[in-house]
Amino acid sequence: MSLYFGVGLLAFASAYVNIALNKPANLQHPLIPDDNTHNASNAVDGRKSNLTWNGGQCSASAARETATWWVNLTDIRSIHHITIYYMVGQRPWGSSNLFTPSFLGLSVYVSNTADKLQGTLCFKDNIFTVDTIPANLTITCPIHGQYVIYYNERLPGVTYPKGYSSFAQSDLCEVEVYGCHTTGYNGLNCSIPCPNVNCQYCHIETGTCQGCKPGYQGQRCDTVCPYGFF
Ligand SMILES: *[C@@H]1O[C@H](CO)[C@@H](O)[C@H](O)[C@H]1NC(C)=O
Numbered sequence: 201m202s203l204y205f206g207v208g209l210l211a212f213a214s215a216y217v218n219i220a221l222n223k224p225a226n227l228q229h230p231l232i233p234d235d236n237t238h239n240a241s242n243a244v245d246g247r248k249s250n251l252t253w254n255g256g257q258c259s260a261s262a263a264r265e266t267a268t269w270w271v272n273l274t275d276i277r278s279i280h281h282i283t284i285y286y287m288v289g290q291r292p293w294g295s296s297n298l299f300t301p302s303f304l305g306l307s308v309y310v311s312n313t314a315d316k317l318q319g320t321l322c323f324k325d326n327i328f329t330v331d332t333i334p335a336n337l338t339i340t341c342p343i344h345g346q347y348v349i350y351y352n353e354r355l356p357g358v359t360y361p362k363g364y365s366s367f368a369q370s371d372l373c374e375v376e377v378y379g380c381h382t383t384g385y386n387g388l389n390c391s392i393p394c395p396n397v398n399c400q401y402c403h404i405e406t407g408t409c410q411g412c413k414p415g416y417q418g419q420r421c422d423t424v425c426p427y428g429f430f
Pocket residue numbers: 236237239240241242256257
């Protein structure tokens with residue numbers, strides 16, 4: 201796992217495609233039920249030119265103890281990195297901004313179910329302050345999964361660092377998930393087949409096998425599973 205700021209700072213960042221675009225999204229504690237101005241899908245609609253509250257391009261939740269938002273990639277995909285654009289509103293981003301405090305402490309998971317605890321924690325913020333957190337951040341997490349889950353919490357009885365909001369919110373203008381539309385391939389264009397024929401999921405950059413096809417095992421998936429085993 202690694203983290204870098206801004207967008208496109210590294211040349212590879214632009215090669216993968218945004219596999220979250222227009223995929224089904226879900227929001228815990230919608231701000232106003234059935235309100236399209238702030239629905240979950242606004243964070244995967246490809247629009248991020250208006251990061252304000254009422255611009256109609258962002259997802260927003262009610263202030264609660266927990267805030268969860270996820271996108272369903274509709275199948276297990278090979279992911280390289282995730283870029284999140286948080287709501288900025290009218291004022292400059294930073295310590296005087298109304299939205300900055302609720303971005304602090306965020307987590308991002310990749311999971312094969314909508315349950316984050318069954319997945320992998322790609323990033324948990326315990327480094328940023330209202331002065332240092334960027335309005336958009338890119339998290340490199342080269343693994344496989346079907347759901348990308350944004351989570352934040354402000355639990356009762358817990359003392360949070362200075363600057364944290366009192367309640368959790370997920371005010372996300374865009375969540376971009378860069379990777380491959382198909383599994384079994386790697387490389388910048390998702391065009392190189394995994395080096396081992398029985399490997400179903402290989403590392404998106406290196407090609408190292410991360411998961412065998414059913415019935416195979418071993419580091420290179422070259423061993424047939426014993427009879428009765430999967
Ligand atoms: C979410 O809101 C947008 C308008 O901002 C609308 O086009 C879209 O259909 C809505 N999506 C869902 C799933 O309701």
